[in-house]
Amino acid sequence: MEDIEVETLADPDLRDPVLVEGLPGVGHVGKLAVEHLLEELDSEPVRYIYADEFPPQVTLNDDSVAQLARAEFHAVDAGDRDLLVLTGDHQAQTNSGHYHLTDAFLDIAEEFGVEEGYALGGVPTGELVDEPSVLGAVTDEDDVERLEAVDVEFREDEPAGGIVGVSGLLLGLGERRGLSVACLMGETSGYLVDPQSAQVVLEVLQDVIDFEVGFESLEERAEEMKEVVGKIQEMQSQQQGMNDDDLRYIG
Amino acid sequence: MEDIEVETLADPDLRDPVLVEGLPGVGHVGKLAVEHLLEELDSEPVRYIYADEFPPQVTLNDDSVAQLARAEFHAVDAGDRDLLVLTGDHQAQTNSGHYHLTDAFLDIAEEFGVEEGYALGGVPTGELVDEPSVLGAVTDEDDVERLEAVDVEFREDEPAGGIVGVSGLLLGLGERRGLSVACLMGETSGYLVDPQSAQVVLEVLQDVIDFEVGFESLEERAEEMKEVVGKIQEMQSQQQGMNDDDLRYIG
Amino acid sequence: MEDIEVETLADPDLRDPVLVEGLPGVGHVGKLAVEHLLEELDSEPVRYIYADEFPPQVTLNDDSVAQLARAEFHAVDAGDRDLLVLTGDHQAQTNSGHYHLTDAFLDIAEEFGVEEGYALGGVPTGELVDEPSVLGAVTDEDDVERLEAVDVEFREDEPAGGIVGVSGLLLGLGERRGLSVACLMGETSGYLVDPQSAQVVLEVLQDVIDFEVGFESLEERAEEMKEVVGKIQEMQSQQQGMNDDDLRYIG
Amino acid sequence: MEDIEVETLADPDLRDPVLVEGLPGVGHVGKLAVEHLLEELDSEPVRYIYADEFPPQVTLNDDSVAQLARAEFHAVDAGDRDLLVLTGDHQAQTNSGHYHLTDAFLDIAEEFGVEEGYALGGVPTGELVDEPSVLGAVTDEDDVERLEAVDVEFREDEPAGGIVGVSGLLLGLGERRGLSVACLMGETSGYLVDPQSAQVVLEVLQDVIDFEVGFESLEERAEEMKEVVGKIQEMQSQQQGMNDDDLRYIG
Secondary structure, three states, X not given: OOOEEEEEOOOOOOOOOEEEEEOOOHHHHHXXXXXXXXXXXXXXXXXXXXXOXXXXXXXXXXXXXXXXXOEEEEEEEOOOOEEEEEEEOOOOOOHHHHHHHHHHHHXXXXXXXXXXXXXXXXXXXXXXXXXXXXXXEEOOOOHHHHHHOOOXXXXXXXXXXXXXXXXXXXXXXXXXXXXXXXXXXXXXXXXXXXXXXXXXXXXXXXXXHOOOOOOHHHHHHHHHHHHHHHHHHHHHHHHHHHHHHHHXXXX | OOOEEEEEOOOOOOOOOEEEEEOOXXXXXXXXXXXXXXHHOOEEEXXXXXXXXXXXXXXXXXXXXXXXOOEEEEEEEOXXXXXXXXXXXXXXXXXXXXXHHHHHHXXXXXXXXXXXXXXXXXXXXXXXXXXXXXXXXXXXXXXXXXXXOOXXXXXXXXXXXXXXOHHHHHHHHXXXXXXEEEEEEEEEOOOOOOHHHHHHHHHHHHHHHOOOOOOXXXXXXXXXXXXXXXXXXXXXXHHHHHHHHHHHHXX | OOOEEEEEOOOOOOOOOEEEEEOOOHHHHHHHHXXXXXXXXXXXXXXXXXXXXXXXXXXXXXXXXXXXXXXEEEEEEOOOOEEEEEEEOOOOOOHHHHHHHHHHHHHHHHHOOOOEEEEEEEXXXXXXXXXXXXXXXXXXXXHHHHHHOOOEEOOOOOOOOOEEOHHHHHHHHHHHXXXXXXXXXXXXXXXXXXXXXXXXXXXXXXXXXOOOOOOHHHHHHHHHHHHHHHHHHHHHHHHHHHHHHHHHHHO | OOOEEEEEOOOOOOOOOEXXXXXXXXXXXXXXXXXXXXXXXXXXXXXXXXXXXXXXXXXXXXXXXXXXXXXXXXXXXXXXXXXXXXXXXXXXXXXXXXXXXXXXXXXXHHHOXXXXXXXXXXXXXXXXXXXXXXXXXXXXXXXXXXXXXXXXXXXXXXOOOOEEOXXXXXXXXXXXXXXXXXXXXXXXOOOOOOXXXXXXHHHHHHHHHOOOOOOHHHHHHHHHHHHHHHHHHHHHHHHHHHHHHHHHHHO
């Protein structure tokens, strides 16, 4: 295997394609978002990317069939335009690996004629958020206005420390290739997988790219998450109550 | 030395060879299993693999003669077919190193005409197991049936997290080369070197590949292990009894 | 992107240029110093250096526009001579990365005809210093005298352990290219960003290279730092007083 | 700078040269030993080796002149034969780096016609040793006898875990080049720099290679070490006595 090996599964002509990236990250917001797109819209896998930069492992499906660590590109029919969706279960394991992989991802995007892209992710707030906002970062100042028009918030010093990993490099390396890339980050606690934050990010993406997708299954997952969180909070306050009781008794 | 250097010791023609891998891992199950094959059956070393991916060290034999870290291929006479056995004392020290070494291993296997392989290992259960099962993973769904026929168990979500290291990559990279590779993993506590688990895995392998090997020495080692474990458990319960005594006294 | 990629923004002819390096380090002394030069004197950016050796990230400016991690060279008008100033927000992330980046930096310096250079930094003392000295290290013993003449101190065994990172390699690799490079290190606590130490280093640099720059903004920053430190010390002694009180009470 | 760069300072013809390696390691035994040879016998530096595998740093001499991290080969006049002595202040910083550097070292040794070598080091015992033995390891079983004849001890399972780093690889890679290399390891506590152990190793080396060197300065250093150790032990027992007193008082 080459250090980075690209397997071609299909080579469709894409209509004014938009790159949409959702690799694992904070709250799995980006990953949940793109997985939802792949479930709801028509799509076909176009590229698999294997790399010695990925963890040396295979994952097993329900039939115990092994699959080598990889990233995947899917072509998605989003109505008037096509999306070139990038997803996977792994990120590069070294700093330089992030650069090399992102270069490979952008090579593929450019092969398909992509000129515009969105890196989806989460920004950790440290606490549960009832109505998460979507924060933004851009490669081109001119993009701020049209993103603010669909409720993306641009706040000074957020995220603090910038954006790390493939999402950040899609902006940094994308800009140097003349692409227009923006990062859309849903606020999330950082403690849990967050379907609600994924939905908020997708709602913004719908408006930015002008396509439609249903949210029922994501909303169900968000409800399940809320119940789970509710039970954890209940258990914690019971335990806290017990601790207070103990202190009163001993004192 | 090249980054990965292969030394050829012999180049026999192998009869419908099967790759059998047993490098160090959980409970040393795979390693014990293949070492047993090398002790019991006729074999000759065919390849030594040195690599800057291995730890920078020499091990000393009983006469204080140094041997550079390496992996070894042996051709083993298993009756109607030959086995190409892969073993050694070391694994790669970096993530990408696992990929590069496994590629080198598969190159050698293909040179010998191998089309079928078995990666032997252990799956940790966290506790001592009286009658360990052998769990399986495959590259090809069609292999499940014939493996279930010889008592390999395929359980959803086991091993959790997939298979990491050379064993996993033999499946992942082997599949991409059109080889049929399966992973056979004996249940083991994960705390001890486990000859019993190695035997169970070999019993399955016998049936899968259709060869025969005696198990007396492995059974002896398993008995010794059982005695050692028994003594440890005895010491632990004596200590537990003493602790209980102390608590009663002080309370 | 190449492993180390150099972007050319301008190619002015520089007058007897001197390399001045100020990358992040102890107390950010070097970085503050060169940032001050860029604020006070006329300059233009000449080179941007991107590398897979840098952290895989983008930083965001106040308008949320992303900038890929990079080092920068600026040509600065220092009166009779020009300075070739090297700065940035990041250092290499691996040991070998430091070597490769420093080689790239020296290639660029040599392209501009640089024969003389100064690596600016801090040497940690572990405590606040009222009147920081500037310690020195050289590639050429003949340079000691003229540096001592402008109050650089050369002390045996300081810094203990030598000089690590790009500053050290600018001396080590610079010497092997026949360049004359010195390291000027302002004493600093090591706990805080230190504008006062940066100023002391620049005062020495002024004398060594024979140029002038105002220090008002650096002095203001040093005053602010002093206030902040004063408040922290006040809070600490109040807390200490409280602790003493507690001890008296309980004793 | 190339990844590994060799600077030639001189190219003398060496008489039946023997490689003697003393890089930093346990108790600095090897390093002290070869430094002693360089102090006592006539020698000239022949090669400096720079590498991105070394730490990215310069050390400063007493005049604050910077020296880039490097390994050094010196040609030493040992009477009837010459020694090719390898020393330095640093080891490679990565696993693969040890392989690459040792290959470079052996290339140089072979350029000079070396066929025989000794890697000097320490083996940690965990406690102070009054009369340290010298343990051995070889590439060739035939060398054991002549080394035992000069009091080298060959013990099964010692050192446990083999020999790691450049010393081990000089044996492992040296053997694959047809060189005869032995490792001579003086017993040492592992806690302190150990001139006594260095002397014992050199006494063996004298007999093996048949040359002579005085030991006065090493003996002085050993005496100083003994005094330092004596004082530490005294302080420790005083502290122990105090602790016992406290316990009696409180009890």
